[in-house]
Amino acid sequence: MLGRTHYAAEVNEKIEGETVTVAGWVHRRRDHGGLIFIDLRDRSGLVQVVAEPAQEENFRQLDRVRSEFVVTVEGEVKRRPEGMENRELPSGLVEIEPHRVEVLSEAKTPPFMPQDAESVDEMLRLKYRYIDLRRLGLLNNFILRDRVLMAVRRFFHDHGFLDVETPALARSTPEGARDFLVPSRLQPGTFYALPQSPQIFKQLLMVSGFDRYYQIAKVFRDEDLRADRQPEFTQIDVEMSFMTQDQILDMMESMVHFVFQESMGVTLDPFPRITWHEAMEGYGSDKPDLRAGERLWNLTKVVEAHVSWPILREAPFVGGVVFRDYQPSRKQLDIWTNMAKDLGAGGLIWLVKSPGQTRSSAGKWLSPEEVKELADAVELQDGDVLLLVAGEKYPSLGVLGQLRLEFARREDRLNEGWRFLWVTDFPLFEWSQEENRLVSAHHPFTMPHPSDIDLIETEPLAVRSQAYDVVLNGTELASGSLRIFQPQLQSRIFSTLGLKPEEIEEKFGFLIQAFQYGAPPHGGIAFGLDRMVMLMAGAKSLREVIAFPKTARGVDPLMNSPSSVALAQLEEVGIQIKK
């Protein structure tokens, strides 16, 4: 076999006259009868090979090759004739005149051509993923992913973090996502769980004094999939000791700045920091998209002061979202109203301001003066629309936040850019309707806000935590917290969550015990690497940045996993399948 000397895109006018060997796939073949062109494709791009009948053996070889055959070509780099250059290609000023052509592999006609794959049914693309991955557009996502990872590793290495691996065979813990279970053969009837995160291990490393840890960790969650959720994904997992929350935020923010600079040449602005309350009040979401226009308006006080209509006046909360410079039809206003109802609002009141008048869907019940008070409160200008929702505070804010986002999407008002922010001070607990009990908003190891510790037993839902998220353009990119390092406090949290003492001892006894042997204050964060790369690449789905992803039903059509297994395998691990 001929050994490669150059990638396709490296063959250019600078090496004119040299003999090179290129290797790759036949991207396209153009047969002019007396003249055959081959576009040879490799990871770098394309280069043209041209053969004439006089070249006999080489011509015969190129005559017989077809799409996706694998070939090597040794030949001379020649400048193309005047006017025949292709400015689209880095190699477009030259072409290769072959001395020797080797066909290394023939190829069946592929189910789709790599260059067409973008429009092909995704199921088929996944089944033939190795062909799908031949297209350069997709390859570029993996080149970016590699650059991101290199930058991440360099940053952490340079800041004294140790890359430590933690087990993939761990134990199932209560709270959080459903675990993937792995049956144990040596201990029949017992199971490992694949980690949802290396959380406890990294905390134990802090107890050991590792001080700064990071890991590019594969983690697993057995929940329903989405475009931005796969059952297994990669976290940039980080933990550090003896750092204040602000120090941790600063450190992690500079990591993100570094990664964007190194991998894409993008200089980011400092990330604004807002509390969870501010996020909810301002955007109706704990992951605000700052590209989507102005904040929501709290009009409860304005209504109290100026409006007599009971529907508004007696609501515990009245909020508004303003669509600036928007002239909706009556039909569009109805669409917004229906959307608000679908999202759970009791109804929607709109105000449309135009020169000389402000129309309102509640015109019958609101006097012109009342309408004016509301319009003035949000600085409504001619051509602006105000949508009002009244009801319980957080559900209403949620509806308004959705309307705000949907408006920006539908009217194409999402501004360009990388709009990062920190959201801090999340609630420590949430109420789970489904389980009818308190659950951790982040995870049960999260440190409560120091001034709220006394409320843990008395008013748990009011307790703030020292937890923080990184949000980019409305997507949660990372989530972290300071951790509890006092065994007594950790026990209080567990029992507030309704875990029985025996249960605490059985599931987390080792952790509480570890904290009794000298635990440093510590905290950390985990970034969703796949999501980060997805957003950086401008991809719509995680599947575009994961080499072998799964479908929405958790299936890999290429390997055909998951699959049934031999009865003998089940017997070994002591499992019987229920019919």
Added chain:
RNA sequence: GGAGGCGUGGUGUAGCUGGCCUAACACGCAUGCCUGUCACGUAUGAGAUCGCGGGUUCGAAUCCCGUCGCCUCCGCCA
């Protein structure tokens, strides 16, 4: 668990208010012709029981019921 969208030669689509469909178009594929193409051109040709099952009807790609698969969203994802 729920809602919506989609399923027609190898690929992407059209047809889908029932008969003119013996299923059309483009790409791909095969075989000729063609010495400067680069989405080459050109001629000819092969290739689909319209996801699967049932029903309605004289007649179903088209209507109805069920089912499977893919995608998106809600629930779920500490």
